[in-house]
Structure formats: C-alpha cells, structure tokens
Amino acid sequence: xxxxxxxxxxxxxxxxxxxxxxxxxxxxxxxxxxxxxxxxxxxxxxxxxxxxxxxxxxxxxxxxxxxxxxxxxxxxxxxxxxxxxxxxxxxxxxxxxxxxxxxxxxxxxxxxx
Amino acid sequence: xxxxxxxxxxxxxxxxxxxxxxxxxxxxxxxxxxxxxxxxxxxxxxxxxxxxxxxxxxxxxxxxxxxxxxxxxxxxxxxxxxxxxxxxxxxxxxxxxxxxxxxxxxxxxxxxxx
Numbered sequence: 001x002x003x004x005x006x007x008x009x010x011x012x013x014x015x016x017x018x019x020x021x022x023x024x025x026x027x028x029x030x031x032x033x034x035x036x037x038x039x040x041x042x043x044x045x046x047x048x049x050x051x052x053x054x055x056x057x058x059x060x061x062x063x064x065x066x067x068x069x070x071x072x073x074x075x076x077x078x079x080x081x082x083x084x085x086x087x088x089x090x091x092x093x094x095x096x097x098x099x100x101x102x103x104x105x106x107x108x109x110x111x112x113x
Numbered sequence: 114x115x116x117x118x119x120x121x122x123x124x125x126x127x128x129x130x131x132x133x134x135x136x137x138x139x140x141x142x143x144x145x146x147x148x149x150x151x152x153x154x155x156x157x158x159x160x161x162x163x164x165x166x167x168x169x170x171x172x173x174x175x176x177x178x179x180x181x182x183x184x185x186x187x188x189x190x191x192x193x194x195x196x197x198x199x200x201x202x203x204x205x206x207x208x209x210x211x212x213x214x215x216x217x218x219x220x221x222x223x224x225x226x227x
C-alpha cells in the first residue's frame with residue numbers, strides 16, 4: 001500500500017466524450033504526476049503538479065489537462081476522447097522539494113469504445 | 114526516449130539471486146540511477162536509487178560500476194512474488210521545486226521459476 005488512491009478503477013467511455021480521473025496523494029506529498037501506460041508499454045509522463053501549479057509536461061496534446069487542489073489531491077481531464085486514449089492511467093505522488101521517490105497508485109483502466 | 118538499455122526478459126530460480134543489468138552509457142554526472150518494478154496490473158513500485166556508491170535496502174542492492182555506465186539490481190533471494198517488469202531509469206535530482214519526469218523504457222520482465 002502506497003497511500004495513493006485513484007478512482008475509479010475501471011471506466012468505459014465513448015469516443016468524443018470527456019473523462020475525469022481522480023487521485024488522492026500520500027499524506028504530506030505536495031507533488032503529483034500523471035502517467036499513461038498503453039498495453040505492453042512502459043508508463044509515459046503526461047504532466048506534473050507542484051503546489052497547485054503545472055510544473056512540467058510531456059508530449060501530450062492540450063486536451064489532456066489537470067488540476068491540483070489545496071489538499072494536493074489531483075484530477076486528470078481528457079476531452080474529446082480517442083480510441084488510442086485507452087490505457088492505464090497512473091498517478092504518482094512524491095513529497096518535498098527534490099524528492100523523486102514516487103509512490104504510484106493502482107491506476108485507472110480507461111477503455112474508449 | 115529512455116536513456117537506458119535492459120534485456121527484455123530474464124528467468125531466475127526461486128531462492129536464487131536475481132541480477133538485473135542496465136546500461137546507461139550516456140549518464141551525466143548529476144543523474145541518479147533509479148529502479149522501479151511493476152507487478153502485473155499494479156502501479157510501479159520504487160525499489161532503490163543511487164548515484165555512484167553501491168546501495169542496499171530491505172528490498173534489493175544496487176551495484177553501479179565505477180565509470181557509472183552500467184548498473185546491476187540484485188534481489189538476493191528471489192521469490193515468486195518478485196515476478197514483475199523491472200525498470201531502470203536515470204534521473205537528475207533537483208534541490209529546488211524543479212519538475213522531474215520518470216522516463217520508462219520497456220524494462221526487463223523477470224520471471225521467478227519455482
């Protein structure tokens with residue numbers, strides 16, 4: 001158990017819809033990162049939030065957006081879903097400046113049909 | 114792109130040491146070597162990290178060569194629960210609030226055989 005919880009665990013959406021995924025970070029952790037993991041691939045970095053500000057972004061289009069709240073929980077929003085967005089979405093939290101030991105949640109399995 | 118090269122798969126007998134190699138020939142002086150693993154259908158799990166000295170914790174040991182161009186993760190007594198994909202990542206650590214991203218390659222799929 002890492003103390004990082006994600007919801008929902010599974011989700012099915014239709015192409016063109018919008019989806020919101022949620023993450024509660026480990027207590028005391030102020031940095032949250034989101035990753036996308038396609039089947040058979042390693043996780044790919046989407047973006048990172050530090051103290052409610054986006055603090056880095058990977059090679060993902062603007063329809064992938066996020067929020068971090070004062071309690072450091074986070075949301076990942078994806079608009080205009082495409083079939084290729086089907087993946088495991090992972091949230092990772094880490095604490096303190098320079099702390100890069102990330103603790104991952106179990107992920108949300110998104111299927112776009 | 115990942116800065117590391119790992120074999121795609123390895124087998125290890127239960128109870129024996131599992132030695133997982135990683136090449137990172139372009140590593141820079143301020144980059145650390147991190148290891149994570151991912152058991153099927155779970156999120157990645159942090160194992161260990163190091164800069165240039167060998168490191169050991171309750172899960173594993175990390176041996177980094179003197180030139181830092183390669184490293185080996187050692188699981189001293191592998192169990193069936195150690196069957197997972199193991200990722201080697203090089204990463205610069207920040208002392209301030211800098212962004213960091215873990216760049217995962219395809220990793221090594223370790224199968225522990227009874």
